[in-house]
Amino acid sequence: MVAIGIDMSKLTFHAAFDETTVRIFQNTEDGAGAFIGELASRGYAPDATTVGVEATGAYHLFLCARLVARGWRIVVLNPLEAHRAAEAASLRKVKTDRVDALLIRRMVAQGRGYAYADTDATIALKALVSEREGLVLMTTMAKTRMEAHAMKQRAVSVPLHDGFSPTLAALRKEIRAIEKQFAAYEPDTQRLLRSIPGVGIVTAATTVAFVGDIGRFSSPEKLVAYLGLDCRVYESGTSVKGKGRLVKRGNVYARHVLFNAAFIAKRLNPDFKAYFEKKVGEGRHYFSALCAVERKLVHLIYAVWKRGTPFTPEPPKRKQS
Numbered sequence: 048m049v050a051i052g053i054d055m056s057k058l059t060f061h062a063a064f065d066e067t068t069v070r071i072f073q074n075t076e077d078g079a080g081a082f083i084g085e086l087a088s089r090g091y092a093p094d095a096t097t098v099g100v101e102a103t104g105a106y107h108l109f110l111c112a113r114l115v116a117r118g119w120r121i122v123v124l125n126p127l128e129a130h131r132a133a134e135a136a137s138l139r140k141v142k143t144d145r146v147d148a149l150l151i152r153r154m155v156a157q158g159r160g161y162a163y164a165d166t167d168a169t170i171a172l173k174a175l176v177s178e179r180e181g182l183v184l185m186t187t188m189a190k191t192r193m194e195a196h197a198m199k200q201r202a203v204s205v206p207l208h209d210g211f212s213p214t215l216a217a218l219r220k221e222i223r224a225i226e227k228q229f230a231a232y233e234p235d236t237q238r239l240l241r242s243i244p245g246v247g248i249v250t251a252a253t254t255v256a257f258v259g260d261i262g263r264f265s266s267p268e269k270l271v272a273y274l275g276l277d278c279r280v281y282e283s284g285t286s287v288k289g290k291g292r293l294v295k296r297g298n299v300y301a302r303h304v305l306f307n308a309a310f311i312a313k314r315l316n317p318d319f320k321a322y323f324e325k326k327v328g329e330g331r332h333y334f335s336a337l338c339a340v341e342r343k344l345v346h347l348i349y350a351v352w353k354r355g356t357p358f359t360p361e362p363p364k365r366k367q368s
Contacts, residue, residue, distance in 0.1 A: 179226065182221055190215065
């Protein structure tokens with residue numbers, strides 16, 4: 048299996064073909080064509096080659112889409128994992144595009160990364176989710192400014208111009224319009240996930256957008272790890288053990304949305320409520336217990352999505368007389 052590593056930027060990308068050869072291509076249609084031509088000239092076959100690229104948010108999508116359309120296998124690596132691998136590989140703080148491309152190639156050769164699974168539908172849904180996130184942040188800022196503006200108005204007897212109220216109304220209108228557009232992409236999957244208590248319109252759309260194809264994950268634990276909700280535990284010998292913390296590999300916004308969904312789920316789902324109370328009873332901090340509920344929710348999302356049938360709550364157990 049041939050491994051190729053790509054370090055992507057806005058305008059160009061560095062491609063490492065082996066341990067010494069790194070070439071630069073433009074992140075354009077012509078650049079993608081030149082890269083594919085280079086693969087062909089070297090005799091690389093799509094079924095015997097894996098191209099690895101670091102996730103960049105948006106810059107890697109164009110090249111990945113072009114390669115996948117032509118049958119090439121693409122894996123995407125989390126930037127945090129690449130950063131940690133770079134620190135482990137060298138004590139020197141050497142970071143260049145060439146070095147990063149070579150590092151990504153080595154990680155690909157080791158079998159790291161997840162298969163690229165974005166489709167036109169998931170990319171469009173991801174764009175809507177991200178746009179909504181930005182508008183929500185703008186709404187929060189506008190509300191904060193409105194409160195300060197109201198305090199100034201109380202201090203004077205003349206009317207002050209209020210540009211925040213119409214702006215806030217426009218933002219909220221746009222957010223509602225975006226949420227209506229969610230249903231245009233992967234509607235069946237979103238509807239399936241919304242059958243789970245706590246999973247609403249935003250959570251379902253966000254999960255589908257950032258997970259993509261559930262078939263990539265052979266177990267719920269792998270989905271938990273992909274989202275960055277698994278814990279990293281540090282141990283030394285037999286006596287020193289560090290406190291487990293979330294590895295936070297996945298998308299930050301997806302984790303935030305699922306955390307909020309877990310908060311709602313523990314109120315709506317008796318099993319989740321009992322699980323939360325059990326964790327608190329074991330001495331867990333409130334937020335730590337809620338993170339445990341979040342992982343349990345991801346397990347349920349995996350089961351429902353993989354099974355392809357809506358969530359059905361278990362009937363309450365009859366009390367024995």
